Amino acid sequence: MARPLVLAVMALTSCTSSTMSTGSLSVGSPTLTLQSLQVTPPSPDPRVGLRAGLFNAEEAAWNMRIVSTTPPPEEFVGITNSDLAFKGNYAIQGNYSGVQVWDISNPSNPTTVTTFVCPASQSDVSVFGNLMFVSGEGMTGRLDCSDEGVQEAVSHDRMRGIRIFDITDIRNPDYITNVQTCRGSHTHTVLEDPDDQDNVYIYVSGSAPVRPEEELAGCSDALPSDDPNSALFRIEVIRVPLASPEDAAIVSSPRIFNDLVAPPEHGLAPEDILALAEAKASGAFIVEMGGQERVLSSRMLDPMLRDIVAARGGSGPPSAADSATLRAALPELIASAGANPLEDLGPTQCHDITVYPHLGLAGGACGGYGLLLDISDPIDPTRLAAVADSNFSYWHSATFNNDGTKILFTDEWGGGGAPKCRATDPKEWGANALFSLNGDKMEFESYFKLPAPQTSLENCVAHNGSLIPIPGRDIMVQAWYQGGISIFDWTDVSQPIEIAYHDRGPTDPSRMGMGGSWSVYWYNGLLVSSEIARGLDIFELTASEAISQNEIDAANTVKFEHLNSQGQPELVWPYSFSLARAYIDQLERSHAMPANRIDNIRTRLADAENDSGSAQRASLAGLSSRIRGMAAQSGDAGKVQMLADALEGLAEGG
Amino acid sequence: MTESISEVSRYLASLFRSASSLRAGVVSIVALSSSITLGCASSSQLTNSDVPRVLDPDLARLERIYRAREDSIRMVVNDADANFMSGMIHHHAQALVMSALAPTHSSNSAIKTLTSRIINAQKDEIAVMQRWLGERGRPVPEVDTSGTMTMSQDHSMHMPGMLSPQQIDSLTLAHNEEYDRLFLRYMIQHHNGAVGMVHDLFATDGAAQDDFVFKLASDIQVDQITEVARMQKMLDEFMRASPNR
Numbered sequence: 001m002a003r004p005l006v007l008a009v010m011a012l013t014s015c016t017s018s019t020m021s022t023g024s025l026s027v028g029s030p031t032l033t034l035q036s037l038q039v040t041p042p043s044p045d046p047r048v049g050l051r052a053g054l055f056n057a058e059e060a061a062w063n064m065r066i067v068s069t070t071p072p073p074e075e076f077v078g079i080t081n082s083d084l085a086f087k088g089n090y091a092i093q094g095n096y097s098g099v100q101v102w103d104i105s106n107p108s109n110p111t112t113v114t115t116f117v118c119p120a121s122q123s124d125v126s127v128f129g130n131l132m133f134v135s136g137e138g139m140t141g142r143l144d145c146s147d148e149g150v151q152e153a154v155s156h157d158r159m160r161g162i163r164i165f166d167i168t169d170i171r172n173p174d175y176i177t178n179v180q181t182c183r184g185s186h187t188h189t190v191l192e193d194p195d196d197q198d199n200v201y202i203y204v205s206g207s208a209p210v211r212p213e214e215e216l217a218g219c220s221d222a223l224p225s226d227d228p229n230s231a232l233f234r235i236e237v238i239r240v241p242l243a244s245p246e247d248a249a250i251v252s253s254p255r256i257f258n259d260l261v262a263p264p265e266h267g268l269a270p271e272d273i274l275a276l277a278e279a280k281a282s283g284a285f286i287v288e289m290g291g292q293e294r295v296l297s298s299r300m301l302d303p304m305l306r307d308i309v310a311a312r313g314g315s316g317p318p319s320a321a322d323s324a325t326l327r328a329a330l331p332e333l334i335a336s337a338g339a340n341p342l343e344d345l346g347p348t349q350c351h352d353i354t355v356y357p358h359l360g361l362a363g364g365a366c367g368g369y370g371l372l373l374d375i376s377d378p379i380d381p382t383r384l385a386a387v388a389d390s391n392f393s394y395w396h397s398a399t400f401n402n403d404g405t406k407i408l409f410t411d412e413w414g415g416g417g418a419p420k421c422r423a424t425d426p427k428e429w430g431a432n433a434l435f436s437l438n439g440d441k442m443e444f445e446s447y448f449k450l451p452a453p454q455t456s457l458e459n460c461v462a463h464n465g466s467l468i469p470i471p472g473r474d475i476m477v478q479a480w481y482q483g484g485i486s487i488f489d490w491t492d493v494s495q496p497i498e499i500a501y502h503d504r505g506p507t508d509p510s511r512m513g514m515g516g517s518w519s520v521y522w523y524n525g526l527l528v529s530s531e532i533a534r535g536l537d538i539f540e541l542t543a544s545e546a547i548s549q550n551e552i553d554a555a556n557t558v559k560f561e562h563l564n565s566q567g568q569p570e571l572v573w574p575y576s577f578s579l580a581r582a583y584i585d586q587l588e589r590s591h592a593m594p595a596n597r598i599d600n601i602r603t604r605l606a607d608a609e610n611d612s613g614s615a616q617r618a619s620l621a622g623l624s625s626r627i628r629g630m631a632a633q634s635g636d637a638g639k640v641q642m643l644a645d646a647l648e649g650l651a652e653g654g
Numbered sequence: 655m656t657e658s659i660s661e662v663s664r665y666l667a668s669l670f671r672s673a674s675s676l677r678a679g680v681v682s683i684v685a686l687s688s689s690i691t692l693g694c695a696s697s698s699q700l701t702n703s704d705v706p707r708v709l710d711p712d713l714a715r716l717e718r719i720y721r722a723r724e725d726s727i728r729m730v731v732n733d734a735d736a737n738f739m740s741g742m743i744h745h746h747a748q749a750l751v752m753s754a755l756a757p758t759h760s761s762n763s764a765i766k767t768l769t770s771r772i773i774n775a776q777k778d779e780i781a782v783m784q785r786w787l788g789e790r791g792r793p794v795p796e797v798d799t800s801g802t803m804t805m806s807q808d809h810s811m812h813m814p815g816m817l818s819p820q821q822i823d824s825l826t827l828a829h830n831e832e833y834d835r836l837f838l839r840y841m842i843q844h845h846n847g848a849v850g851m852v853h854d855l856f857a858t859d860g861a862a863q864d865d866f867v868f869k870l871a872s873d874i875q876v877d878q879i880t881e882v883a884r885m886q887k888m889l890d891e892f893m894r895a896s897p898n899r
Contacts (some may be wrong), residue, residue: 046655054720055713077716078723080865096865121865137872139862151860186872207876208868209856276765348879367880390764392771394880414872417866429771511785513724533720 033593034635037489039499039546047452047484050505052532054515057507063500063544064487066529067107071535073100073115080514083124083187083464084530085132086523086563090170091192092132093530094123097147099134099247101170106540107526116173117143120159126190126564128200131175131245132165137184137208145175154215160184162202162238162645164245177246179238181218182210182231189353189566191363193378202238202248203362206401232348233257235364237379243366256364256371257347260386285330301326315602351412352397356404358570363398363407365551370395370409370433372440384440391428401474402467402571406445406493407437408476410462417514421460421483423453430461432478434493448496450483455515457506464519468527468541469558469571470551471582471643474644475499477527482506482516485529489546499546521565525556547563548589550581575649577609583643592635605647620651656720665801674752726863731790734861738851739783740795741813745848746783747797748816752825752841758835764888772841775877779870786866815847832891837891844886845878 024213039577048061054072072081075097082094089105098120101113120136127133141159150158161180165173179202186206193201210221210231224230234255240248274455279295280286286295305318308325316325341401347367354364355375362381364371372385389395389411396412414420420430431449435442454460460480465478473491480486484625509513513533520539522527527539543549557576560569573579584605588598601623608619624647631640709717715829753769760766780797788794817840818826828836852875855861 053707054717056707056709071713071716074716074719078720078727121868138865139856140865140868149863151863153857153859153861207879208872209853209875212857240781347883349876351876367876368884388884390767392768392881392884394877414775414778415783415869415877417869417873418775420778425774426770429774512782 016101023581027140033591035589036492037414037499037546037579037589038498039497039544041498045452047454047501047503050503052457052506052509053504054507054513057505059502061500061502061539063542063546064485064502064539065542066109066502067526067538067540069535069537070110070530073112075115076100076116080121080537081518081530081532083519084521084528084565085125085127086521086528086560087127087167087170089563091123091523091536092127093536094125094134096121096123096138098145099123099125099132099173101173102536104526104538104573110536110538114171114173117147117149118163118175119149120163122186124185124187126188126202126567127167127562128190128192128240128564129242130168131200131240131242132167133188133190133202133240133443134165135185135188135206135235136160136163136178136571137186137206141184143178154212156215158200158215160208160211160216162188162204162248164240164248167246177248179248179250181206181236181250182216183208183349184211187352187566189355190564191362191375191378192357192567193353194357196378198242200240200242203350203353203355203381204236204238205350205352207351207367235350235353235381237381239379250459254379254381256373256381256383257369260347260369260383285327297312333602341459351395352566354398354400354566354568356400356568356570358568359400359404361400361404363400363409365395365397365409368392368394370398370435370442371405372442373438374408385442387435387442389433389444391426393429393431393433395433396462397464397566399465399467399476400540400568402469403445403488403582405437406474406490407435407442408448408490409433409435412461412463412507414459414461416461416463416481416518417459419456419458419482419512420458421450421452421454421458421480423458432462432496434490434496436493443492444452446496447490448490450480450486451498452483452501452503454483455506457508457511459512459514459516463517464521464565466521466563466565467568467571468522469555469573470547471554471573471579472586472639473551473639475547477520477522479517479520479529481518481532485520485527487541502537502542504534519565521563523563524559548579548582548585550585553578554582575646575653577605577650580605580643580646583639583646587634587636587639587643590636590639592639598628617651620647624648624651666736697860713734728789730864731792732860732867734858735864735867736787736790736857738844738855738861738867739787741850742848742874743780743783743787743795743797745813745816745844745851746780747795748822749776749821749841749844750780750797752817752844755826755833759829760837761830762834763878765837768884768888769837772881777883779874782870813847814850815844817844831896835889835892838885838892842882842885842889845882848878849875849882 042062050060051058076095079095079097085092089103091102091104093100098117100115102110103113104110120141121138122135122137125132136159142150142157142158159178160328161178162185163178164176166176167173181204183206185204189203192202210220213219220227220230221232222230224233236250236252237252238248239251284295285301304326305322308322309318349368350364350366353362353364360374360376362373362375364373368388370387370466371383373381374384375381393411395409397410399408410432427449428447431447434445435445436445456578460481460483463479463481465476468475468477473489474562475489476606477487484501486498487500488496488498507513515533518530518532520527529537541547543552554573557574557578558571584598584601587593592634604623608616608623611619624644628644629641631637675706749772754765756769784794821840825836825840852871853872862871
């Protein structure tokens, strides 16, 4: 018994030594200081040094619990599992050999509904109604779904594009048609247009080389100046008529990159800003190039100064007056130094596009650019804004926060097959870049990268995830391949903070084997993860200092009938006592109200819950209006109003 | 008291480091105890699901299938794929040589960032290409850490985009802005060559059937196209700032 006691002491010391927070914020009220989120991650980080194993790797978890882990069906063992989509009680998991459907109605024991063999990489899947869409990009995908590959470089047996299945009987997917595209489909995005009940749209993303014209007519990889039908520098939009999905076809190929000239990079790194400030302070010549201030080097400066000295007929070193002359003339010199001699065509394709139909927006992760698109007309998306990254990130996917005031781009550096989370890999690379979004303006705020260093045996980089519907906060769960799963709070977009995780040791103790979480999504109270080598994992959040049980319960009131993560759904919370309690917990956590007031509200809410009928409605309405009156004196008037709204909604609905 | 706690912590930390067989048990106990630790205001949990070292028979059978499938994938090697991997190792090695000059030859922070990213990315890709060849019993070109090839270099000269010895010499002699501009010009040429190699691979019958080769080649293609666009933009800025150079 002595040993657990000693260990408890160690846990205690680690708690006190490693508290992380995002700082405090003073608010108007002199008596209240708004407390930002404080968490105490276990220390040392238990993700470091986990034992390797395919089906018996050591695991570590914090603030989440594994509900089940189910190995792949025998047909798919050793073949890469890819993305997930959801419909009802089914989780549909892509695999480079086909698609597997799981019944997850009992999450502690998912059962196989079907293992449908039809090889294609990456087999990213989406669903809509009774239709299932599957991406094919690799050279081996065949029209007939057989597994013999396609040896010829040019072949009419090859399928690269979107396969469409009827899954009215989900046990027997019926392959009804496909839409071939010039670059195949690495991933795709299903767009449900709120104004169009007759069709769904698919945005095809992919960056593999263009197919030969002899294999698919009309495919050209010439520059658009040489061939206006070039498959480069455009995306494909497929329209799927719901009444006749077999007639699905490409309806437009929007050139969303046109005239994409040098968007401002998202800003300098802190050390660069410091160097620039020091240079300014010491009187260096500063010029603006490419939307960014830069220090003019002496190599460029000296000839110009010599010219000025010569122009006044002088000799020797330039005088202070010469310097002043140059300083005044510099902006014009830079501007007149010649137009861009080379046309900037922008990226040739997008890796991934996330649509948010509720706001009519899409986030395009397209080469070195993060794009904001207006998709109110699905077949004619137009670019609203573009950002690039001064750290040379190459962006792969995008996620909006629920109210559309933030957007996150991921940098899948190394393509997912490389170990980019080693202690030596910079935190800006292979990470998420977080932006505030104000109208059509994207402003860089911060990076977030998995904080636990991984070994060189673990492929690791930012990958797919989704929002977790904790009301009133921006919380995301994200897959990092063999870096595991990480949940972070980005409510304060300038200071994202990790609040939960799960990780395993490498799949192999001696060599890097592909593995880890391809994607993890919140779906009706579960965190469902596609494990590349190990199958299907299901997790639950556990209550912690970072997320209360009431917040988890409120999240679980959000129900989806289906989910394609790249077709981001708006999160809407039905009025419930959990919702009200979640907001109260948040007001308590942030110290936005005095503790005695929080206690008082909780007592009254509990009393109201015990009431029924008109008495309950009256007490809820009364509590709502009293709380509304407290908003101005609180540290977080917005959150107090949300609480009052929730209670009012409960009163009216109850 | 404090000392004894830290001693215990050190002892436990050493256990963590040295005795992996104990680790699962230790972590579980910490999980149990932290939930009853009063001093910790949080309810943070550290758990380990006590994963057994010995697999049950069903999982053991699946693992055998997994390893057998890995082995059988390695049995079939297409010559075009193997030549691509081998050639690309040489190609990448030259990019390392070009980029390794940056810390001593450039004073431009963007060039330094770019070259760091190229070095990190291409070193990792070289390692996976070497492993791919080695596991298939093919000759593995060796590259020392500075990027210099220890194998014969002659066939590398014929690969698209490779710098000639004269170009390498010019780059080695250039410093500061002259290096930066030359680096960008040469690396654009070099990257475009790699993109051409991917196109040639895909135009070859039987090539890139291996998912790993397809993915690596596609990633090289798109990464380097993206980097070419970035480098072109940087070069344009140099041109604007000082067009007559």
